[in-house]
Amino acid sequence: MFRTTPTRLASVLALTVVALMASGCASMIPGLYPPTPVTAQGHDIGNLYDIVFLIAAAIFFVVEGFIIYAVIRYRRRPTDTELPPQIHGNNLVEIIWTVIPTVIVAYLFVVSWQTLNTVEATSQNPQVHVVAIARRFSWSFEYLGPDGKSLVNGPDGKAVELPGTMVVPAGQTVRLSLHSPDVIHAFYVPQFLFKRDVVPGHENTFDFTVDATDAGQTFRGQCAELCGVGHQGMSFEVQAKTPAEFDTWLQQQITQAKAVPSPPPSGKAPSGSPGASPSAPPAAVSLDLTAKNVAFDKTSLEAPANQPFDIKFTNDDQGTQHNVDIHKDSPTGQVVFDGEVITGPDTRLYQVTPLPAGTYAFVCKVHPTTMIGTLTVK
Amino acid sequence: MATTALHPAVPAYRSGLYEWITTTDHKKIGILYVVNSLLFFFIAGLLALGVRAELAQPKVQFFAPDVYNQLFTMHGTVMIFLFIIPILAGFANYVVPLQIGAPDMALPRINALSFWMLPLGGILMFTGFATGGAAAEGWTGYSPLAQRAYSGTGTDLWDVGLVLIGTSSILGAVNFLTTIFKMRAPGLTMFRLPILVWTVLVTSVLVLMATPVFTSALIMLFIDRNYGGHFFDPATGGNAILWQNVFWFYSHPAVYVMVLPAMGMVSEILPVFSRKPLFGYKAFVFATAGIGALGFSVWAHHMFTTGAVFLPFFSLMTFLIAVPTGVKMFNWIATLFRGQLIFATPMLFALGFLTMFLIGGINGAFSAAVPVDFALHDTYWVVAHLHYVLFGGSVFGMFAGLYYWFPKMTGRLLNEALGKLHFVLMFIGFNLTFFPMHMLGLAGMPRRVADYSANAGWSDLNLLASIGGFTIAASMLPFLWNVMLSLRNGEIAGDDPWEANTLEWATTSPPPPYNFDHLPEIRSERPLFDLRHAGAAHSALPAKYAETHS
Numbered sequence: 001m002f003r004t005t006p007t008r009l010a011s012v013l014a015l016t017v018v019a020l021m022a023s024g025c026a027s028m029i030p031g032l033y034p035p036t037p038v039t040a041q042g043h044d045i046g047n048l049y050d051i052v053f054l055i056a057a058a059i060f061f062v063v064e065g066f067i068i069y070a071v072i073r074y075r076r077r078p079t080d081t082e083l084p085p086q087i088h089g090n091n092l093v094e095i096i097w098t099v100i101p102t103v104i105v106a107y108l109f110v111v112s113w114q115t116l117n118t119v120e121a122t123s124q125n126p127q128v129h130v131v132a133i134a135r136r137f138s139w140s141f142e143y144l145g146p147d148g149k150s151l152v153n154g155p156d157g158k159a160v161e162l163p164g165t166m167v168v169p170a171g172q173t174v175r176l177s178l179h180s181p182d183v184i185h186a187f188y189v190p191q192f193l194f195k196r197d198v199v200p201g202h203e204n205t206f207d208f209t210v211d212a213t214d215a216g217q218t219f220r221g222q223c224a225e226l227c228g229v230g231h232q233g234m235s236f237e238v239q240a241k242t243p244a245e246f247d248t249w250l251q252q253q254i255t256q257a258k259a260v261p262s263p264p265p266s267g268k269a270p271s272g273s274p275g276a277s278p279s280a281p282p283a284a285v286s287l288d289l290t291a292k293n294v295a296f297d298k299t300s301l302e303a304p305a306n307q308p309f310d311i312k313f314t315n316d317d318q319g320t321q322h323n324v325d326i327h328k329d330s331p332t333g334q335v336v337f338d339g340e341v342i343t344g345p346d347t348r349l350y351q352v353t354p355l356p357a358g359t360y361a362f363v364c365k366v367h368p369t370t371m372i373g374t375l376t377v378k
Numbered sequence: 379m380a381t382t383a384l385h386p387a388v389p390a391y392r393s394g395l396y397e398w399i400t401t402t403d404h405k406k407i408g409i410l411y412v413v414n415s416l417l418f419f420f421i422a423g424l425l426a427l428g429v430r431a432e433l434a435q436p437k438v439q440f441f442a443p444d445v446y447n448q449l450f451t452m453h454g455t456v457m458i459f460l461f462i463i464p465i466l467a468g469f470a471n472y473v474v475p476l477q478i479g480a481p482d483m484a485l486p487r488i489n490a491l492s493f494w495m496l497p498l499g500g501i502l503m504f505t506g507f508a509t510g511g512a513a514a515e516g517w518t519g520y521s522p523l524a525q526r527a528y529s530g531t532g533t534d535l536w537d538v539g540l541v542l543i544g545t546s547s548i549l550g551a552v553n554f555l556t557t558i559f560k561m562r563a564p565g566l567t568m569f570r571l572p573i574l575v576w577t578v579l580v581t582s583v584l585v586l587m588a589t590p591v592f593t594s595a596l597i598m599l600f601i602d603r604n605y606g607g608h609f610f611d612p613a614t615g616g617n618a619i620l621w622q623n624v625f626w627f628y629s630h631p632a633v634y635v636m637v638l639p640a641m642g643m644v645s646e647i648l649p650v651f652s653r654k655p656l657f658g659y660k661a662f663v664f665a666t667a668g669i670g671a672l673g674f675s676v677w678a679h680h681m682f683t684t685g686a687v688f689l690p691f692f693s694l695m696t697f698l699i700a701v702p703t704g705v706k707m708f709n710w711i712a713t714l715f716r717g718q719l720i721f722a723t724p725m726l727f728a729l730g731f732l733t734m735f736l737i738g739g740i741n742g743a744f745s746a747a748v749p750v751d752f753a754l755h756d757t758y759w760v761v762a763h764l765h766y767v768l769f770g771g772s773v774f775g776m777f778a779g780l781y782y783w784f785p786k787m788t789g790r791l792l793n794e795a796l797g798k799l800h801f802v803l804m805f806i807g808f809n810l811t812f813f814p815m816h817m818l819g820l821a822g823m824p825r826r827v828a829d830y831s832a833n834a835g836w837s838d839l840n841l842l843a844s845i846g847g848f849t850i851a852a853s854m855l856p857f858l859w860n861v862m863l864s865l866r867n868g869e870i871a872g873d874d875p876w877e878a879n880t881l882e883w884a885t886t887s888p889p890p891p892y893n894f895d896h897l898p899e900i901r902s903e904r905p906l907f908d909l910r911h912a913g914a915a916h917s918a919l920p921a922k923y924a925e926t927h928s
Contacts, residue, residue, distance in 0.1 A: 074652070
């Protein structure tokens with residue numbers, strides 16, 4: 001049953017080639033480095049990554065090298081008729097290969113602890129304090145003053161959440177607090193080399209400083225903790241401005257918010273009680289839309305421009321989740337309204353904030369390729 | 379060498395259905411475990427193909443997000459709880475009593491009970507698909523997402539199914555410990571136990587200490603969902619982090635439950651096919667115990683980004699657990715050195731285990747460095763890491779064991795050419811699937827997303843991973859063909875086709891009920907080696923080998 005040399009050699013060769021392929025990947029493909037960091041903390045993490053990567057690559061090549069060497073050098077030959085030496089072990093080498101890895105991991109622990117301390121360090125007085133609110137399935141941001149009170153407030157004095165984009169001053173320390181009213185989410189910006197969970201009932205706070213040279217840049221961020229059917233689309237942007245531009249922008253937000261009546265968090269469940277409909281006075285225009293057999297009953301809707309309207313959404317599919325999202329221009333355009341996902345049979349009254357005239361698409365985010373329609377606002 | 383007088387090919391696998399359902403024979407129960415686990419392996423593999431098909435290209439093509447979330451949740455849950463853990467328990471069930479020279483497990487009826495809970499638990503979980511959707515929170519079932527407000531009946535069925543499977547594990551662990559401590563053959567002292575038996579012993583201790591914690595957490599979740607409990611839901615004053623703590627207090631040791639027996643199998647196979655004893659037997663035993671002990675102090679390394687755990691402690695312990703694992707790796711390699719390696723299929727899979735598990739250990743060290751984990755956590759990097767450990771490690775180890783003990787279980791040899799084809803396809807497919815995931819993770823692709831933007835730059839690597847996934851699936855065809863072929867007309871194996879070292883090869887293939895007619899003397903951890911080479915040791919070619927080699 002043991003094969004003769006050619007087959008055996010072939011299998012050794014196959015194994016070696018594939019192992020070499022795998023090991024070759026490690027060094028040659030630049031994809032094994034994280035993106036270029038854009039924050040002070042990200043640079044520290046990137047440097048630590050380099051150290052870990054170097055040690056890991058060295059261990060990889062040495063150990064895989066030993067395995068491949070043994071496989072080639074000690075393959076059984078037809079002349080091997082006697083038993084090889086029956087070696088049961090050697091205490092000295094056991095001690096050596098216990099001590100060496102211990103030293104390596106001790107070093108790795110110390111350097112990563114040092115980096116951890118700089119990454120986790122918080123400033124005495126950060127220039128900007130932002131609260132990120134993560135709810136299924138969107139992000140919004142509140143700006144706080146030094147007294148911890150909201151800066152951007154509606155005429156009624158209530159805090160206004162700015163949806164989708166977090167604007168920060170480059171070169172200044174930003175404190176970010178994370179708040180979730182529903183399930184666990186995670187704030188993740190790949191170019192920060194950083195993420196932190198948004199845990200309901202447990203507010204996480206950390207500082208970061210975008211490099212001053214990155215003013216004018218926009219970074220993509222995304223929820224990194226599974227939060228339900230809309231998880232993959234729960235993204236946001238971080239916009240870095242120069243401190244002067246940031247101040248102007250913030251002032252603009254403050255004045256605008258005071259002027260416009262603050263909209264209710266439309267379509268979103270109020271914190272703590274998902275499933276309850278927001279109770280606000282009905283808008284002048286109400287549209288009916290039904291989902292049945294994984295399709296909308298209408299392919300086009302019309303709504304008045306620049307005034308709030310309601311969508312009375314009925315989900316008739318037993319046990320299936322649907323919602324209504326409104327995208328600008330096309331079904332893949334920017335999301336301007338994000339309705340709560342409901343499991344049929346159920347209904348919701350979505351309150352849509354005023355939209356400028358134009359063409360929009362309404363899409364069920366759970367079935368984004370099949371449940372699509374056109375919304376004309378005029 | 380001594381061949382027992384019994385008929386060499388007792389047709390165990392042809393017995394009647396009634397016999398199989400009512401059996402308390404550890405060998406039949408072991409085979410039931412293996413077959414049942416392989417069935418769930420193929421089902422969960424199909425679910426993974428669904429995931430890879432969907433991710434091959436950006437945009438939603440095959441599965442809407444609600445279905446997609448069920449696919450990966452059930453894939454993970456089934457692979458871990460209904461495939462890897464039980465199939466290793468199945469091999470242990472078959473092999474451990476034989477290796478310690480016992481007639482059966484200590485508690486044969488409990489043994490049957492622990493097996494039959496598994497298909498029941500599995501079926502319960504899958505009925506979720508008929509009740510408006512199976513569980514869709516990921517195999518980790520994080521709360522509040524797993525609470526009633528966000529998930530349907532499928533999650534209750536998932537929960538109850540896991541309670542049954544957990545109970546099965548606990549009963550199995552009690553049985554293994556009793557068997558190993560009380561039923562060893564005369565002369566088989568603890569330090570003469572085969573390494574596989576040692577790993578099963580440590581695994582059973584882990585299961586016994588950790589699984590009850592998880593089972594109680596599942597019951598607490600069930601109370602939360604159905605009887606107005608407030609354990610894990612912050613909306614009603616509970617604590618979402620508490621679930622993660624109790625979940626990982628079980629599920630991290632569970633990683634060692636999934637890896638240690640595979641290490642044990644590899645430690646049986648490498649010496650046999652190197653024709654040398656295992657290098658550093660005692661170091662191996664201590665390393666296994668060390669991994670078991672340290673395994674209880676690293677659970678929160680799954681929670682570095684929660685902001686709710688003491689980071690330096692868990693970082694240190696996670697780094698430290700690499701030391702005993704490294705010791706094992708070096709001992710395995712030292713076993714190969716100066717040996718005479720025979721590349722039969724079990725050996726190829728064992729070498730696959732060494733080369734791939736090494737990567738799973740190394741890429742794990744990245745996440746032990748807490749700040750690096752801030753970048754990598756919950757991205758595809760972690761998916762790569764866990765598959766290098768559980769697929770590159772456990773599944774390669776499991777297949778090594780399957781090819782190694784198949785002749786003992788059925789009395790017939792598997793075809794070597796088909797076995798090698800299986801290995802090569804699986805090895806290539808595995809690396810194609812999971813290596814690109816390192817890069818996807820670094821580039822920022824989170825886990826558990828049904829879709830990604832075409833502009834993200836992730837499309838090519840995803841396509842590559844999907845091609846790899848289907849290559850792994852293709853590698854199962856020669857395997858299944860091989861099994862069917864061998865069961866019908868495979869070459870008769872004889873008692874000891876591999877020139878092995880341990881007691882299971884001292885009886886017929888398959889062994890008779892109650893296993894042994896008589897036992898050889900046990901004076902070391904390799905009683906059969908001693909028997910074969912008694913007196914004339916180290917001189918002539920063993921008779922058996924000469925016969926098969928010519």
